[in-house]
Amino acid sequence: MQIAAAVARPSFKDMLLRAWRSRFIFWVERRIPPARNIVLSHRNIFIIPNKQGLGFLLVLALMFIGAINYEISLAFALVFLLIGVFVLTIFYTFRNLAGLHLSAVPGSSVFAGEKAEIIVILNRHGERCYESVQVSFPGSRKLSCDLLEATEQRLTLYVPTEKRGYFAPGRLVVETVFPLGICRAWSLLDLDFRTLVYPRPEDCDLDWILSNQHHTGNTTIVRGNDDFHGLRDYREGDSLKHVAWKILARGQGMYTKEYSSNIDEKIWLRWDMFPTLDTEKRLSRLCWCVIKLDAAGIDYGLELPGFRLQPAKGQVHYQQALQALALFGLPAGAGA
Amino acid sequence: MNMPMSPVSNLQEKVEQAVAEVGKVVLGKDKQIRLALCCLFSGGHLLMEDKPCMGKTTLSQALARTFGLQYSRIQFTSDLLPADILGVSIYDQNKAAFTFHKGPIFSNLVLADEINRTTPKTQSALLEAMEEGKVSVDGNTRDLPHPFFVIATQNPVSFSGTYPLPESQLDRFLMRLNIGYPDPVAERQLLLNHDQRANLVNIKQTLSAEDVSAVQAAISTVQTTDTLLDYVQRLVAYTRQDDKYSFGLSPRGAQALMRCARTWALMHNRKHVLPEDVQTVLPSVVDHRLRSVADSSGRNAEAYSQRLLTEVDVF
Amino acid sequence: MSKLAGVIPLWRKTNTASKKKVAAKTTEFYQIPRTAFIWLLASVVAVIMPHVTHLPIWLGCVCGLCMAGRVLIWQGRMSLPGNRIKLALVLVMVVLIVVQFGRNVFSTDATVGVLLVGITLKLLEMHRPRDVLTVLYLCYFTLVAEFIYSQAIVVALYSALVAVIITSALISLNQSEDSQRPWRTFRLAGIMLAQSVPLMAAFFLLFPRISPLWSVPLQSKNGVTGLSDSMTPGDISQLARSADLAFRVKFSGEAPAYSELYWRALTLDDFTGRQWRHGLILDLPQSLRANTTDNRPWFQNIEYLGRTVDYNVILEPTYENWIYTLEMPQIHDDRMLMGRDFEVGTIRRITQRYTYDVRSTLDYRADATDDGLSQRRARRVPTETNKRAFAFATELRKTAASDEDYIRSVLDYYRNEKFFYTLSPPKLGDNPVDEFLFDTRSGFCEHFASSFTFLMRAAGIPARVVTGYMGGEFNPYDSTLTVRQYDAHAWSEVWLPGKGWQRVDPTAAVAPQRVSQGSNMTLKQEKEFMDEAGFSLMRFRDSKLLNDLRLQLEMMDYSWNRFVLNYNQDMQLQLFNNLFGTMTRLKMLLSVIAFMLCITLFVVLVIFRKSAKTPLPPATRHYLNFCDYMAGLGFPRHTGEPPLQYLERMSRQHPQWRHELEGITREFIHLAYKSNQPDPLVLKSFQRRIRRARLLS
Structure with missing residues (x-):
């Protein structure tokens, strides 16, 4: 009995402290x-x-x-x-x-x-x-x-x-x-x-995902190095290699030549791409993909159970995708 | 139309006439017409956004006519190129030189229909011209005529096949108007009559470019007291602090709000701005400049500007 | 697809976040903010400054070195001393202090020395903000130590300044480095202290004073000039070199004539031939403490005859046991008692400024009948020395008809034989009385008193030397009498049967001016006079302007001493009685609390005078008042509802109010939105209109 008391004493003090603190917090919650x-x-x-x-x-x-x-x-x-x-x-x-x-x-x-x-x-x-x-x-x-x-x-x-x-x-x-x-x-x-x-982004093999896409036949133009695409006004900072020297030589001002690459897919990021992983891991991978694809300027769509985002790109789209990933599976009213 | 002695003093009268004229073709939309006039008087560009077939184009055409301005209309499509708007230089064999063929943008009033149907490249050509009041083609800079207005229409962003205007460029429109469905009375009228658009040709010119310049000159004389400015600052501060908005109103947005409120006061024959003026123009001026957190697409911003009005007190 | 890898930039986001963690590492050494450091040094210097004069020189040097070291450390030219060095430093200091003060290690001087060394050594050990605080708190404490030495007005003002500096240092510690503005900090500290002055005054006046908890080590008498309990030729003339204050007197009625101002202190009745000493002390103060003074037998021997004089004396600390009174004092004070020779002694040594009230009867007859003892003591003459004088006295007594006659002829002798009253008499040898009476014939009061008393005793008349002060200086501004060291004097008392002890001042026979106008007028030509007074205003007493200035300063000083420094329990009670009539304890407590509350309230109002809200323009304020009123009726204005809209809504609901509401709203809009400077008349009428509207409906 005495031993028990001796052991219990500090914890009792702790308990008292904790009780007091929680009372205080409760009081503060009401007061402010x-x-x-x-x-x-x-x-x-x-x-x-x-x-x-x-x-x-x-x-x-x-x-x-x-x-x-x-x-x-x-x-x-x-x-x-x-x-x-x-x-x-x-x-x-x-x-x-x-x-x-x-x-x-x-x-x-x-x-x-x-x-x-x-x-x-x-x-x-x-x-x-x-x-x-x-x-x-x-x-x-x-x-x-x-x-x-x-x-x-x-x-x-x-x-x-x-x-x-x-x-x-x-x-x-x-x-x-x-x-x-x-x-x-x-x-x-x-x-x-x-x-x-x-969600916390986790590295995954993006190339594998890209190669497993269904081909939809749509073509997206991505700024790249392949084909001449058009001319635009020269802006400071443009590479001198891309200046349209011929036009400049004609005395018509400085222009920059634009090139483009064609990627003939819109990429779908799907929930079932990672069948072996649990929810959080899947979200993390998807998040990583979204970041990468956004940075690369590639159109992508997102498909989660009960949620579908059409392929597109841009800041708004990026945020919508990430928001969907962040809130997936959480009760609708959580923190709202 | 002869030049009145003091164009601003009978502005209200003229505005009433103009509203009546435009009201012949756009039924039951007096407030929108007034706001559109306010936007043009303030020297700003107007963006009208609504679902297809709501009378956006009709309204813009009617406005153009009532101002008696030389106007051109550009239908934006996905294959429209910047040169189609700005103009092109063509080699003239006879003169052995390039001659510049002006595009439709070189007019006092440009009606840009369905601006979000075209590619960002073309959009930005227009928006850059709007911002700077001049056009650079083939290395030559050419001034646009004065006054220069753009009334653009666009479909809501969610409609397919659209290229939403970037936020930074939305800022170049002084106001964004939603037309909305007509009210039952107007709707009945609409059903009774034939196509309203036939009336377009009947619209008389009641306003002129001179009126616009006179109003713009008079704007600076409109009194804004500390009481009012405090209110406007509180409104702006609210958008910057409330976590429902992912970004607040820019200083340029706040300026636009004051400018419109001043014009609105002038249009009602007042030399001072009331909080009512600010409240009336606020949704149109502010909506497209705010972006809420929950809905990052920019839709439903109206609800948030409404919040501003009900949660920020006047004093 | 593989080319895509090159297109996709490396993912950046998480890396930036991990970098931010590095910054959170705490710094190892506490670096006191620059400005705060300067304030700290200023505080320490300001606190040590006044002590420099009474500290051993080496101690001052140690303080200076420590501060210099601190500056070097702070500049980074030296590192903080390690534990060993610190220990060594402390040990050296302890040894030095013990050596310096010896047995007086616990004296006040030593304590203050330790305190100052502590502060400066602590400067070298500042690892935490707490160390800085310790130094500042010690600085506050040292201010008290300063008051032990002096409580003059100047010291008080200086200490107030130092308190502001220390407080500035405290504030500065809590300010960010970018927004440090020394003047602003100093001003804030000054304002805070100034604002606490009313509270201080209240506490000072009302807080019950407690008697000392334990006796504190006394200070040494070093450097204090004053009368001692013995007298050799030259002692008193030495005092005349000093202009230090002895005591101040305020008479409650008319002051007695100048020649009556004999401030009696000690009787010296034991003569060695050269030195007069206070004889055998019969009355040990402690043993008599319980007795009330008037019961002792010799008091029955005093007959009080003439008018009485009441006065209050503030005595500067003498570190002795006696006080100064006019003859013949009546004492009703527990702290003192009267001796056999009518001297008044105090129970405790006077180490603080000491105030007492006395009633004296200038005309009296004391010890008229011979009780044997004191008269016998007063007849003893050493016969080995001063034989010429003794013979002279015997001769003279024979020619005189009576004792009175003898006294007269002795005084005549002084008067007629070229005696000089001077501050610098020639040195006297083994038979000082002989040499003075017959050879040198020039001396100061002690020479005259000593020789006169000797001549009396030689003739068999009981006589003794009395020391004290004579005269003083009346300050016309507050009619106080200032007695200084140069007013020190010695005279004689002789005992005549039936008349008792009579005062005889032989100096008056030689230099009557001394008695009628004071030593100041008599001696100011002599170069030794006041030559220890240093550079003080006393030197310029011939200039009317400066002398007036000096007298006014002295008046201030007197009030300061009287009402501030000597404020005690009695004065407290008296104050209350004057203010509120008779006080019960409860009434007193309540009034104290009420008083304090009032003061606190006032000060708080001053502190909060700057509003935290943007003030509304008057028109808006009135309009909002009106809206509140409407809300009270149940028709509140919604948040964000502008005035016209509100008017519209109200008019729709209550068309009967339309007229009044519209008037108010239009007027308000006119006032608030048409111009920034509304017409005051319109504003006034608007206010009236709203008031009327509230009254009517």
Whole structure:
């Protein structure tokens, strides 16, 4: 019984700590509901003296004892002055967050395993300035910024992602210890933010896939080196080898000759191309193919169970394909 | 049509006449007509997008007529080449030199029908001309006539056999209009009468190129107060921050919005802009410049501009 | 198909992400931000500066070297010292301090020295932000140490400046390097401290003062000038070289005549032939502590006759056990008690500025009847030396009819035989009284007092030397009397049967000016006078302007001492009584809390005066008020609904309101959208209109 108790004691403490923490999180969830744009105010700012602040108070206590023992009036005055400063610092630190507007926008898209780029926007309205405000997401670095002359700051935070699908980072921690570093004001914000994470690309044999396509007879023109295709205005940076010298010699200006290659297929990326793999692996492979084909500028279509994307290319098409892969199989409402 | 003393002062009257004239052939679409006029008065190019056979072409032709401008119409097809629009140099044996044969783009008003049916190469030839107001062919730069408008029509992107305009080039159109189905009254009228297009020839010219220049000169005198600019800035900021939009409104887009709102105020005989003006022109100006996250094709943007109006407060 | 491989560029995306991880590596050494470092150094220098004068020179050098080292480290020309070097440094310092202070290792000087060395050594050890903080906190603490030495106004102002600098350093630590602007930082620190002044004042006035928790090591008397408990010829003339403040007096009624201002301190009744000493101390202060002063038998021997004088004295620290009073004092103070010779002693040595209230009766009769003991002590004469004087006294006594007559003839002797009152008398040998009376005949007050007392005792009259101060300087600005070291004086007391102890000042016989106008007027021609005063305003007392300036500064100094430095429990209670009448403890507490709340509220309002919101133009504000009102009626304006549209909707729902609503909306549009500077009159009428609309419906 005693042994059990001895073993149980630390875990009980842990449990208490965990219970307290979860209670706190629950309380925060209710107190600061998710919103896209949050204005910091007394409703959502917490403030407490930090370790340095306790040190400051300790020094004040020592000074106070000195003042009592030596009966020095000015020492009393100094101690009281610093107590005043301490009290003021609470307000100053609070003020260094209050009134700040925060929102987040997604940065460029990411693949699972990469760090999601999240741009946190801090805005100030009115005259009040903010200094040394730090923001971080769980797992990201802490970034600090000032809003003195500027009224808006954008900070890019990188948060590690693991799974494909919609990714919501934890609560944003906004904190400051400015001006004296003896009080810490902070807030935990849910900026109702999510960003799409594409599947983690995995290498596969693209040539094999290409050679196994059904021939459809359509012809796509891809910029290449095979056949002369036409002329266009010379742009800076064009290779001099491709300048239409004959036309230039006629004095009609500089033109660039365009060549083209013909690939007589539209490529279909299909779910059943990798019959032996599980869902995630398949998605990863498909994702890799999509990236490669997009980079090569080849038309491709995507076929998943319950989803079909006609062969095409371009940024929009690329994103549609990746989005389909990212959200495949996830409940429709997940994170939506 | 004689030149009035102050073209802007009776603008509203003229606009009413023009709307009535155009309304003869395009029934029940007063708001779209007004917006189209607003776009042209602001000196911008107009893109009309709707399903086939909704009267896009009719409207653009009617607009051309009411302005009394010299216009040319280009039907865009997949085999149209840039030279077909811009013009070609042909070797003249008699003069022993190349002579340039101007393409249809050299007119005050160009009706570009079904612009997304042609290849990007041809599209960009037109769009470059729109942007720069001049054309470079065979190394010679030629100025386009002034004023120069393009009213382009296109089918919705999802229709097959289309080449969607790239986002960067959509920006060159000041407004994008959707015509929409006619309302029941107009529809009944449509059914009663014969082909409306026969009326096209009857449209009288009520406006002139001078009116356009006068309006453009007057635009800068329209008052915009801080209260209004704050509102516009909030609208723009919202598009940049809200995660429903994958990218926000560009500064050029914001400028376009203000320009249209000013013209709209002028068209209603006001020398100051109201939030109503901004709200009226906003969907047409902003829709094609925004792209939502969920729907990356650019469709349904209307719903998002509507969100802007209901979620950003005026004050 | 194989050619496609060449077309497809290498896949890039994942590589870039992995690179970003490298940047997250933490730096090994904490590098204090540049500007913060300068602030830190400034703080340390500012804190050490005032201590330089009373520290051993080597200690100052060590501090300077440490700071120089820190600068070199910071510039990267030197590396941080290793653990061994640090240990060695600390050991050397400990040894040096022990050697320097010896038995006084726990004295204040030594403690301050250790503190300063600690701060500067800590500069060499800064691995973490916490180390920087430690230094800054120690700097705050050292400010207190400075007050042990001096609490003058100048020191207070300087310390306030240093506090701002230290606070600036703290702020600077929390600022990013790009937005550091030294002046802005300094201003912010200054504003913060200024804003906490009201709170400080409240605390200072209201916070209950506690008596010392334990006794602290006393300071040495080094360098403090003042009277001692013995007197040899030359002692007091030495004091006249100094213009240091002895004490200040404020009379609550009319001040007595100048020639009555004999500030009595000690009676010296033990004469060795050369030195006068305070004799056998019968009254050990501790043993008498429990007694109330008035019960002791000798007090029954005092008859108080004339008018009383009440006054308050602020005594500069003397590191001695006695205070200065006019004759004949009545003491009602636990901290002090009166001795047999009517001297007033204090229980604790006076190491701080010391305030006391006394009532003196200028006319009195004390010890009128012989109790034997004190008179016997006052008759003893060493007979081995000063034989000529003794013989002279015996001769003179024989010719005199009575004791009084004898005293008169001795004073006449001083008056008639060319005696000189001077600050620089010739040196005296083994028989100082003889030599003074018959050879040199020039001396300072101690010579006169000493020889006079000797002549009295030689004639069998009980007499003793009294030391203290005579006179002072009246400040016309606050009518305080300033007594300085050069006012030090010695005189005699003789005992006459039936009359008791009588004051006789032989100096007055030689230099009556000294008694009627003070030593300042009498001695200012002598070059030794005040020659230790250094360069101070005291030197320019002949210039009217500068003298006025000096007197005004002294007035400030007096108030400072009186009301700030000596603010204590009694004054606290008195303040409350004056303000609120009689106080109960609860009432006091409540008023204190209310007062503090008010001040805090005020300060908070000042802090938050800058709005975090863009201020709305007035027209919009009024219109939104109106909208709120409408919302209260149940017809809110939707988000994003512009005014005209709202008007349309409302008019459709309630046609009867149309007229009023339309008026308001049109006026608002006119104000908000037609021009950026709306006509104030229109604005006013708009506001009135809205108010009316709210009242009517």
